Amino acid sequence: xxxxxxxxxxxxxxxxxxxxxxxxxxxxxxxxxxxxxxxxxxxxxxxxxxxxxxxxxxxxxxxxxxxxxxxxxxxxxxxxxxxxxxxxxxxxxxxxxxxxxxxxxxxxxxxxx
Amino acid sequence: xxxxxxxxxxxxxxxxxxxxxxxxxxxxxxxxxxxxxxxxxxxxxxxxxxxxxxxxxxxxxxxxxxxxxxxxxxxxxxxxx
Numbered sequence: 001x002x003x004x005x006x007x008x009x010x011x012x013x014x015x016x017x018x019x020x021x022x023x024x025x026x027x028x029x030x031x032x033x034x035x036x037x038x039x040x041x042x043x044x045x046x047x048x049x050x051x052x053x054x055x056x057x058x059x060x061x062x063x064x065x066x067x068x069x070x071x072x073x074x075x076x077x078x079x080x081x082x083x084x085x086x087x088x089x090x091x092x093x094x095x096x097x098x099x100x101x102x103x104x105x106x107x108x109x110x111x112x113x
Numbered sequence: 114x115x116x117x118x119x120x121x122x123x124x125x126x127x128x129x130x131x132x133x134x135x136x137x138x139x140x141x142x143x144x145x146x147x148x149x150x151x152x153x154x155x156x157x158x159x160x161x162x163x164x165x166x167x168x169x170x171x172x173x174x175x176x177x178x179x180x181x182x183x184x185x186x187x188x189x190x191x192x193x194x
Contacts, residue, residue, distance in 0.1 A: 071151055074121055078128040087129075090122045 033113070038106045042099060045079050062098035073097065084112040116162055123169055124151050130173060133180040135187035137194050143176060 039059050047057045052066050063073045077093050080102060086109055088096075096102055106112050124147070131143035154165055 070117070070121055071124060071148075071155070074125050074128065075148070078125060078132070081129075082132065090118075090125065093125065094118060094121065 038103055042102050059099050086112050130176045135184045137191050
């Protein structure tokens with residue numbers, strides 16, 4: 001009886017063991033968002049900001065080109081934080097100065113949603 | 114850390130804290146007040162900014178406290194939301 005039970009457990013547990021062993025070879029998960037989706041949402045946030053009304057925002061525009069100062073950039077980054085449900089640490093936020101850098105940062109953040 | 118960085122960090126903390134108000138009117142007022150307040154003092158010299166930083170740290174604590182209290186007594190959303 002005990003042996004039967006043991007065999008049953010080992011039979012059940014074997015497939016999960018095999019699948020767990022494969023996971024290191026799987027590609028690394030960089031979050032579930034596609035690059036296009038991130039780009040669209042970021043551009044939407046930036047073009048809806050008061051001071052960028054009427055200006056065209058492309059993925060390569062820097063905040064300076066849009067006439068934004070560091071306070072405006074902070075406004076935008078906090079809006080991005082809200083949108084994606086993350087918190088960007090101050091050291092990283094200080095370095096972000098363009099649309100492209102925002103998108104790259106979000107690509108590297110797996111918790112972004 | 115340069116003074117500019119300190120101010121930017123403060124500004125960001127203010128925005129995050131203000132966003133936590135659950136009442137629409139308080140939240141919008143706090144965001145507007147923070148945005149205008151920081152821009153008003155944009156061109157102040159170094160020693161003036163130093164005093165302002167000290168003052169705003171107290172205000173930041175106040176915003177954090179008030180937004181927490183506000184979220185405890187949250188009500189239904191307004192029509193404008």
